[in-house]
Amino acid sequence: MTLLKLTGIVKTFPGVRALDGVDLEVEPGEVHCLLGQNGAGKSTLIKVLSGAHQPDEGTIEWAGSTVQFSKPTSALRAGLATIYQELDLVDDLTVAENVFLGHEPRQFGFSSRGITRRRTRELLARLGHAEIPAGREVGRLPAAGKQIVSMARALSHDARLIIMDEPSAVLAHDEVENLFRVIRDLTAAGVAVIYISHRLAEIREIGDRVTILKDGRTVAVNLPARTTPTDEVVRLMTGRSVEYVFPPRSAAAPEGTPLLRVSGLARAHEFSDVSFDVRAGEIVGLAGLVGAGRSEILETVYGARKAAAGTIEVDGKPLRRGSVKAAVAAGMGLAPEERKSQALLLGEPVYRNVSLASLHRFARLGFVQRGRERDAVGAVTRSLDLRPADPRRTMRTLSGGNQQKAVVARWLVGGSSEGGSLRLLLLDEPTRGVDIGARAELYALIRSLADQGVGVLLVSSEVPEVLGLADRVLVVREGRIVREAPASDLTEAQVLDLVMAGERAATAR
Numbered sequence: 409m410t411l412l413k414l415t416g417i418v419k420t421f422p423g424v425r426a427l428d429g430v431d432l433e434v435e436p437g438e439v440h441c442l443l444g445q446n447g448a449g450k451s452t453l454i455k456v457l458s459g460a461h462q463p464d465e466g467t468i469e470w471a472g473s474t475v476q477f478s479k480p481t482s483a484l485r486a487g488l489a490t491i492y493q494e495l496d497l498v499d500d501l502t503v504a505e506n507v508f509l510g511h512e513p514r515q516f517g518f519s520s521r522g523i524t525r526r527r528t529r530e531l532l533a534r535l536g537h538a539e540i541p542a543g544r545e546v547g548r549l550p551a552a553g554k555q556i557v558s559m560a561r562a563l564s565h566d567a568r569l570i571i572m573d574e575p576s577a578v579l580a581h582d583e584v585e586n587l588f589r590v591i592r593d594l595t596a597a598g599v600a601v602i603y604i605s606h607r608l609a610e611i612r613e614i615g616d617r618v619t620i621l622k623d624g625r626t627v628a629v630n631l632p633a634r635t636t637p638t639d640e641v642v643r644l645m646t647g648r649s650v651e652y653v654f655p656p657r658s659a660a661a662p663e664g665t666p667l668l669r670v671s672g673l674a675r676a677h678e679f680s681d682v683s684f685d686v687r688a689g690e691i692v693g694l695a696g697l698v699g700a701g702r703s704e705i706l707e708t709v710y711g712a713r714k715a716a717a718g719t720i721e722v723d724g725k726p727l728r729r730g731s732v733k734a735a736v737a738a739g740m741g742l743a744p745e746e747r748k749s750q751a752l753l754l755g756e757p758v759y760r761n762v763s764l765a766s767l768h769r770f771a772r773l774g775f776v777q778r779g780r781e782r783d784a785v786g787a788v789t790r791s792l793d794l795r796p797a798d799p800r801r802t803m804r805t806l807s808g809g810n811q812q813k814a815v816v817a818r819w820l821v822g823g824s825s826e827g828g829s830l831r832l833l834l835l836d837e838p839t840r841g842v843d844i845g846a847r848a849e850l851y852a853l854i855r856s857l858a859d860q861g862v863g864v865l866l867v868s869s870e871v872p873e874v875l876g877l878a879d880r881v882l883v884v885r886e887g888r889i890v891r892e893a894p895a896s897d898l899t900e901a902q903v904l905d906l907v908m909a910g911e912r913a914a915t916a917r
């Protein structure tokens with residue numbers, strides 16, 4: 409019997425028809441992938457499913473009966489659990505308290521810590537993660553561990569369907585493998601999974617069937633995940649064929665004195681003896697596992713963290729340690745990884761968020777010329793296909809991927825930093841959550857900045873992206889640079905081998 413059947417689901421927000429007639433069918437024990445460009449309506453759909461939003465029209469049939477989940481707890485009680493991208497765990501409660509939050513096991517009328525922990529340990533063991541301590545505060549776990557806790561919570565409600573919204577976005581390569589193992593165990597036991605991801609390779613590996621959304625409508629249902637040709641999937645998603653290619657590198661390797669020179673940089677417990685150069689016009693990629701120290705290196709170069717040792721020079725002049733002001737004055741810009749907490753003004757319009765770094769360009773006699781500001785922003789947001797296209801919309805109402813585009817777009821508007829012209833751009837996971845079509849545009853824009861002489865330092869967990877976009881690659885493992893080579897001299901397998909070597913050694917010990 410079909411476990412879940414949606415028919416004609418409509419959901420509108422003021423001025424936006426986010427869902428405009430969506431159909432979806434999920435069978436027990438399958439991994440059903442939901443694909444669509446940024447803003448296509450995936451997150452809205454799962455919020456409707458999980459009871460966080462009420463649909464305006466349409467029906468939801470769950471295990472043969474028509475239902476309406478008025479709030480998230482009703483969906484959970486019926487066996488439908490959602491694991492959001494931004495996990496909704498309470499950091500200062502323990503693992504066990506989070507798993508059983510709101511439905512603590514009781515004995516003689518009292519909630520029992522002993523039973524809660526024992527049942528948590530059983531669930532963690534079922535997920536193959538018996539090593540996570542049930543009494544540990546959740547805030548002290550890495551992202552992958554938190555995700556497992558969320559899944560344990562789903563299982564504690566006897567979930568028959570688990571919805572996973574881009575679960576791999578926060579995971580390193582080996583952790584994704586582990587997630588897939590967990591998913592296979594769940595589906596073998598009859599649990600169904602709705603899996604959302606922008607990475608087609610993952611969908612091929614773990615998916616059974618695919619449903620594609622475009623502009624709030626279902627454009628294809630139940631395509632076979634492994635055999636549907638990529639061109640076909642991309643064409644259905646975007647309405648056009650997009651070549652997933654990286655822009656060509658400049659013919660000659662950039663010469664001259666390095667724009668950025670980092671020597672012997674170190675911070676306790678994060679990284680040590682980090683030395684490298686970035687030349688004007690060059691894209692340098694930092695590859696490595698999440699937690700290897702890449703973001704910390706980037707933030708230290710930017711002055712947001714203070715180095716314990718080492719020097720950072722721009723054009724041969726040393727920068728003051730731990731001073732963002734000095735870095736910005738030297739022409740640096742940073743697009744950080746945590747778009748919500750670090751980068752966006754969620755209550756402000758899109759154009760204000762995007763023009764933030766280059767406001768001085770639109771000022772005349774001290775006044776910001778709003779028309780020019782909006783035109784310049786419009787040009788970049790159109791080329792990235794930022795949606796909805798109206799730049800006056802509030803940032804908070806944009807989909808996750810479109811917010812990410814705005815963070816990067818800020819540095820692409822005429823390539824300026826607050827202090828003057830942008831000379832060095834630091835990008836931390838710039839394509840996280842960004843769809844295939846917009847990725848190609850983003851790559852082209854980053855390359856064109858480099859072609860204008862900007863130096864780019866790029867952190868990405870996707871090895872093909874680092875190899876395809878960067879000129880030179882630094883492989884980081886456990887806080888050290890273990891290899892430096894031109895991107896064209898490395899293969900994906902070699903890089904993965906280098907980043908994983910430490911993991912294997914640790915397992916062998």
Ligand SMILES: Nc1ncnc2c1ncn2[C@@H]1O[C@H](COP(=O)(O)OP(=O)(O)OP(=O)(O)O)[C@@H](O)[C@H]1O
Pocket residue numbers: 421422424425426444445446447448449450451452453795796805806807808809810841843
């Ligand atoms: N609370 C809201 N108010 C107004 N508009 C909204 C709201 N939530 C979502 N939208 C709009 O609904 C549309 C669908 O957004 P949704 O977040 O569902 O997309 P998505 O497919 O999940 O995208 P992504 O891949 O970027 O995560 C977008 O145009 C978005 O701007």
